[in-house]
Each structure stands twice: as C-alpha cells, then as structure tokens.
Amino acid sequence: MQRWIYLVPLIVVLVLGGLFWSQLGKDPHRIDSVLINQAVPPFDLPPIEGRQRGFSSADLLGQVSLVNVFGSWCIACRAEHGFLVRIKANREVPIFGIDWREKDRTAGPAWLARHGDPYTLVGDDPDSKAAIAFGVTGAPESFIVDRQGIIRYKHIGPLTPEVWTETIKPLIEKLKQS
Amino acid sequence: MRLKKKEYPPRPEAPAQRASKGDAIRRERWLRSAWKPAGTAAALLAATLLATPAGAVDPSEMLDDPALEKRAQEIGRELRCLVCQNESIEDSNAELAGDLRVLVRDRLKDGDSDREVVDYVVSRYGDYVLLTPPFKAETLLLWAGPGALLLIGLTGLALFYRRGAGEADGPPPLNDRERARLARLLEDPDS
Numbered sequence: 001m002q003r004w005i006y007l008v009p010l011i012v013v014l015v016l017g018g019l020f021w022s023q024l025g026k027d028p029h030r031i032d033s034v035l036i037n038q039a040v041p042p043f044d045l046p047p048i049e050g051r052q053r054g055f056s057s058a059d060l061l062g063q064v065s066l067v068n069v070f071g072s073w074c075i076a077c078r079a080e081h082g083f084l085v086r087i088k089a090n091r092e093v094p095i096f097g098i099d100w101r102e103k104d105r106t107a108g109p110a111w112l113a114r115h116g117d118p119y120t121l122v123g124d125d126p127d128s129k130a131a132i133a134f135g136v137t138g139a140p141e142s143f144i145v146d147r148q149g150i151i152r153y154k155h156i157g158p159l160t161p162e163v164w165t166e167t168i169k170p171l172i173e174k175l176k177q178s
Numbered sequence: 179m180r181l182k183k184k185e186y187p188p189r190p191e192a193p194a195q196r197a198s199k200g201d202a203i204r205r206e207r208w209l210r211s212a213w214k215p216a217g218t219a220a221a222l223l224a225a226t227l228l229a230t231p232a233g234a235v236d237p238s239e240m241l242d243d244p245a246l247e248k249r250a251q252e253i254g255r256e257l258r259c260l261v262c263q264n265e266s267i268e269d270s271n272a273e274l275a276g277d278l279r280v281l282v283r284d285r286l287k288d289g290d291s292d293r294e295v296v297d298y299v300v301s302r303y304g305d306y307v308l309l310t311p312p313f314k315a316e317t318l319l320l321w322a323g324p325g326a327l328l329l330i331g332l333t334g335l336a337l338f339y340r341r342g343a344g345e346a347d348g349p350p351p352l353n354d355r356e357r358a359r360l361a362r363l364l365e366d367p368d369s
Contacts, residue, residue: 005334012330028263029184032304034300071187073185076184077185127280132274132302135304137184138184138186139185140184141184
C-alpha cells in the first residue's frame with residue numbers, strides 16, 4: 001500500500017485551513033464593486049431643497065470627478081466631511097454629491113449649511129435610485145470617474161488623508177493626463 | 179475618535195405601543211383566571227400551527243396584480259440584502275432592502291422578465307447579491323468541492339477496507355520445511 005495516501009486528509013485539512021485563515025479578519029461589508037471600468041449608470045436626480053440644479057450622469061462627462069454618497073444621518077460622513085471641504089478648497093477635483101435617503105427634504109441642506117458644502121452639484125436620492133445604480137451598500141462611499149464618465153475607483157468608508165495621498169490623488173493625476 | 183467604517187440608513191422607529199386601561203384590566207383578569215395554563219398552551223399551539231414566515235414587505239409596497247407580486251417575492255427571496263447579508267431582501271427590514279424590493283416591483287411592472295430584473299441587480303452589485311451562487315469557473319470549487327471531498331473520502335474508505343480484506347485471508351500457508359518443523363515442535367517442545 002502506498003504510504004502517501006495517508007497524507008491526503010492532512011493535505012485537505014491544511015488547504016482548507018489555509019483558505020479559511022486567509023479570509024479571517026476580512027470585512028464582509030467590503031464588497032468589490034463590479035462597476036470598476038464601467039460607464040457611470042444613467043441617472044438624473046432632482047436638486048435638494050432650496051437648490052436650482054440637480055445632478056445627473058451627464059454632469060460627469062468632460063472632467064475627472066469624485067462622486068460622494070452621503071447622508072445627514074451618517075456619522076462617518078460627518079467625520080469625512082471636513083476632508084472633502086479641504087479638497088474643494090485646494091481645487092483638487094470637483095466633488096459631486098448624492099444625498100442618500102434623507103428622512104425629510106430639509107435635513108440634507110441644513111446639514112450642508114452647518115458643515116460646509118464641498119459639492120459642485122448635489123442630487124437628492126430619497127429612494128436609493130442612484131445609490132442602487134452605483135451599487136452602494138452603505139455611506140459614505142466615493143467613486144472616481146474619468147473624463148469619459150467611466151468609473152475608475154471605488155472607496156468604501158470615510159476618505160482619509162492617507163488613502164487620498166497614497167491611492168486616490170495619484171489616480172486622479174493619471175486620469176487627468178490621459 | 180473611532181470611526182465607524184460605514185453606515186446604513188436608520189430604520190424607521192416603530193410606533194410606541196400603548197395599551198388602554200380597559201385592556202390592562204382585562205388582561206389582569208385573564209391572567210388571574212384558572213384557565214391561564216390551558217390558555218397559554220392553546221395560544222402557543224395556535225401560534226405554532228398558524229405561523230407563516232413573516233416577510234419584511236410593507237403592504238404599501240405590494241403590487242395589485244397577485245401574479246406579478248408573486249414573481250416579485252420569488253425574485254426577492256433570491257436576492258441578498260446588502261446590509262444584513264444573510265437575509266434576503268424579502269425578509270430584511272433594512273431600508274436599502276426596501277428600496278430594492280420597490281425596484282424589483284417597478285421593473286416587473288415595466289414588463290421586465292424575472293431574468294432581466296435579477297441581471298440588473300447583479301450588474302450593480304455582482305454575483306454576491308445572489309443567495310444561490312451561479313455555477314461558473316470561479317465557483318467551481320464551491321459547487322464541486324463537497325462532492326470532490328466526498329469522493330476522496332469514499333476512495334480512502336474503499337482502499338482501507340480492501341487492504342483489511344486482504345489481511346483477513348491470513349498469512350501465506352506454510353511450506354514443507356516449516357510444516358516439518360511445526361510437527362517436530364508439537365511432538366517434542368524441547369527440541
């Protein structure tokens with residue numbers, strides 16, 4: 001009888017164990033987007049209360065832009081907000097906002113009035129039309145969209161200076177040149 | 179400050195349940211009555227027998243056309259809620275799940291086939307949103323894995339028993355020299 005046959009169960013256990021081990025500590029809410037390198041889904045959001053213009057997919061054509069999904073109910077968005085205002089002040093990239101699932105129509109505008117408005121345009125998305133089109137699962141989420149309206153990057157969770165300088169800013173520079 | 183990684187829209191608060199005074203008195207009387215254990219048992223039995231799985235679907239979301247609504251529910255049961263992850267959108271009361279249910283119904287009303295509705299949601303969220311993973315190259319291990327493991331196990335078992343059967347035949351028979359020696363030993367153990 002070949003001795004190696006006794007090693008088979010051990011190998012199977014080790015392979016499975018390694019597979020499970022490698023997946024430990026992974027955040028199950030970080031789902032890789034299937035929309036990377038796909039065109040922005042067509043959407044047309046109405047303006048938030050007190051604004052003239054809404055936000056539609058056509059607004060993203062012609063420049064590299066950042067699309068940010070936020071809501072006044074979202075504490076992590078509040079934490080990220082100051083950083084977005086700074087990006088706006090530095091004129092690094094135009095930021096477009098999707099105001100997601102506000103309970104009432106004044107909540108979003110009031111929040112922006114209080115904490116500053118870094119957005120070039122904001123669309124009101126009370127029933128997740130655009131959020132679903134973007135495959136959003138929670139807020140905040142941010143997308144980098146190139147000049148042709150192709151989604152190039154998705155960031156889940158609050159934007160931080162580290163992610164910005166290490167990943168997003170270089171990508172924006174690259175996209176601006178192409 | 180510790181940041182929460184990501185957040186989900188808040189759930190609507192349930193309206194506070196307020197019982198009237200009359201209700202309280204009636205309940206009190208009932209509780210004191212001698213029928214309490216029997217009543218409780220009967221209520222539990224009835225609840226168990228009559229219970230149907232309660233979906234999270236808001237009646238206002240439901241479609242008027244029962245056939246279309248049935249299709250919507252069947253689709254919804256196959257789609258994963260992205261917030262609660264192990265619930266279908268039909269069972270989840272997360273707000274995003276509610277919006278997805280409405281989206282499924284809107285698309286069905288617009289004349290989409292079941293396949294088209296599911297394909298749309300998959301095109302936004304990926305295969306992950308399907309509670310039953312599709313059979314393709316990336317999921318081969320997932321689908322064929324258990325069968326392959328079973329096969330390995332059965333093969334191992336078969337090999338083990340075949341070897342065992344071989345041993346049951348006992349050692350090879352004695353040759354002439356050994357037989358002669360055995361006879362000698364049996365006659366005179368000291369030799």
